[in-house]
Amino acid sequence: MAVLFALFAAPACAPYSITDYAARHEMTVRQLEGDGFEHLVVERPAASSSGSLHIYIEGDGIPWAGNLPSADPTPRDMLAIRLMDADHGTVAYVGRPCYFGMDASSGRCHPSLWTSQRYGAEVVRSMAAVIAQLRSPSYADVVLIGHSGGGVLAVLLESEVEGVKGVITVGANLDVDTWTRHHGYDSLDGSINPMTRPRNGDIPHLQYIGVDDDIVPPATAVAYASLHPGVELIEKPGFGHVCCWERAWPEILRDAADHFASAVSKETKRYR
Helix, strand or coil: CHHHHHHHCCCCCCCHHHHHHHHHCCCEEEEEECCCCEEEEEEECCCCCCCCEEEEECCCCCCEECCEECCCCCCCCCHHHHHHHCCCCEEEEECCCCHHHCCCCCCCCCHHHCCCCCCCHHHHHHHHHHHHHHHCCCCCCEEEEEECHHHHHHHHHCCCCCCEEEEEEECCCCCHHHHHHHHCCCCCCCCCCHHHCCCCCCCCEEEEEECCCCCCCHHHCCHHHHHCCCEEEEEECCCCCCCCHHHHHHHHHHHHHHHHHHHHHHHHHHCC
């Protein structure tokens, strides 16, 4: 019984670090109901809603504590929100089900949602419902941006969300099976492996990988781009899993905007 309590009783202080960060950086925090789960959402609206809405998705956080599922999977080092802070467009950070203390006492959270089923249909469906609320009716299109496991979810969401203009992944383990075998992890039964899914090549995807990344080594992820249409692989020498994406982020966003605009232009010409 004590073990069960530890698994489900997320620390009450879990949401406050991100709340403090948001307050310091002139962002707002709210909760939105997805499909069966509450999600923490951090936003910094731009002056106008004419551009794309950039959706940021964080990595896996802390799914395990030793050999047991973590009582609270909330990440302690949140790269995605720091990247969001460097983005001067209209942005929103969407937390996963049961992260940041959401639904911790509701009985709906079970450890598989942040362990074996962390990229499962239940998670994707609920996050898609939140993104649909954020997009409608103000924004014509959405750019999905994910770091690490958040990149896996961004790729899985691209076919579940209307109006996706493009996808940016950073250090994402897009071949889940190869990644788990490389590290000797248990297979993520109940998760969807993007490697095995067809994708719409009309949606451009910039897949960034750090050459020095030892969490998602390039050898475990580069095959994704070669087997899926519309994906451009960009390997960054000297970059790791966390270093040095913040420094490069403004340039990456400029390159992405040009790339996505070019893709839209080509698509328009094709249908003339």
